Amino acid sequence: MLSWDVGRETSSAIFHECLNEAKREFANLTNSKGLLSMPYSLVKSEANFLYCMNDMSDMLPIKHYFGYTVAVVFVIEIVQLLLALWMLGRFIFAPISLLILLAYNFWSSHVSIDIVEKFLRDQQMISPKRYCYTDIIAITGHFREKLGQGGFGLVFRGALLSGQHVAIKILRNSQFNGEDFINEVSTIGRINHVNIVRLVGFCSEGSKRALVYEYMPKGSLDKYIFSARGTSNRPFSWDKLNKIALGVARGIDYLHRGCDMQILHFDIKPHNILLDHHFNPKVSDFGLAKLYPKDYSLVSLSATRGTIGYIAPELVSRNFGIVSDKSDVYSFGMLLLEMAGGRRNVDKTMENTSRVYYPSWIYDQLAQNNGIIEINNNMEIHEIERKLCKVGLWCIQMKSSNRPSMDKVVEMLEGDTDNLQMPPRPFFSSSQPISARQSSIQSTSIELSTISEKEDYSYSDK
Known part of the structure; x- marks a missing residue:
């Protein structure tokens, strides 16, 4: 038998002996400390394998064999580390990140809804309210109290549910065109000034149009x-x-x-x-x-x-x-x-x-x-x-x-x-x-x- 064959058999025997010792070390640590200690047991057994190979390095016919073994184990360690990080990312960090993302989305959507609701409430306070024609009938008490009339239509006194008195201008379709109506609503709908009459609401239902103003009890100048x-x-x-x-x-x-x-x-x-x-x-x-x-x-x-x-x-x-x-x-x-x-x-x-x-x-x-x-x-x-x-x-x-x-x-x-x-x-x-x-x-x-x-x-x- 050639010396190379003898050296290879000796090296293989040493390698298997150290590997079996490392496996036993891994099994003992896993049994004693549980599956949660598997990463620690794996690193510990690999270290044991290197110590074993180092102790028997004098018996190896090829002196650089130990160096090759260390390099291989180092590569395996890197692969294991990457694998561990991947597992942590998938099974631990990913759920945590997902929970954080969901919590952030819920918080931001809740804040966004609050902002929108606040905006709508503010707009409702500033902008005139739109009434249906049945509301106008109820507010005026079936047009019971007429305050005046003119080319644009009739004006009736009414009262809102809050008790506020209002003057309602019922527009004649033939005399008050759509542009005038839009002008009236868009112009003073958002104005809030002590010397500008306030438009409380309006009605536009088919050909029926009405404007609801704050009531001015002393009439016109x-x-x-x-x-x-x-x-x-x-x-x-x-x-x-x-x-x-x-x-x-x-x-x-x-x-x-x-x-x-x-x-x-x-x-x-x-x-x-x-x-x-x-x-x-x-x-x-x-x-x-x-x-x-x-x-x-x-x-x-x-x-x-x-x-x-x-x-x-x-x-x-x-x-x-x-x-x-x-x-x-x-x-x-x-x-x-x-x-x-x-x-x-x-x-x-x-x-x-x-x-x-x-x-x-x-x-x-x-x-x-x-x-x-x-x-x-x-x-x-x-x-x-x-x-x-x-x-x-x-x-x-x-x-x-x-x-x-x-x-x-x-x-x-x-x-x-x-x-x-x-x-x-x-x-x-x-x-x-x-x-x-x-x-x-x-x-x-x-x-x-x-x-x-x-x-x-x-x-x-x-």
């Missing part, structure tokens, strides 16, 4: 400022009248500057100013309103309408300027002059023809007299009356660029009369004879008549 000629029988004190004017101005200024989108009302007039229990004013009726970006400077003429006597000149002809927020300023100026004069700006029943057009007459009076003057039944003009008139005359400048913005109007109303300068002479307050002025007014009225005036309504406490 026109029935108070036109209730008596002159200043002696006014229902409001001058201080109160100034507060009402200031409240209206703040409401319009909020529409122009306080919202995400600039809101142009296009129908400011006494009839659309409602009063609460304490005669605090609120701007209402946004059927003609339009929404524009705050930096939007060009408004289409075709998109605008208004009421004769309050509509700005640029809404008739671009020769007077562009249509903008200054158009509402003009309407407010006409409103302010009617509040100050206690009469409509154009009153053909006046005995004195010079007083037919109030803005022209009051401008002449203010321009010709630096001190106290007597107007309206020989009553001395009040300081606040002078201030309201001056601010109103600033607002009705024919060129829109010459009018102040609403925030400037608020500032003027909050200030003293002495700080107000006399405005330039408006177009209708020229020095021409009275007959020429009336002719000019009539021709302008004919031009304005091309813009239809829709009959409106107000509601008051019965």
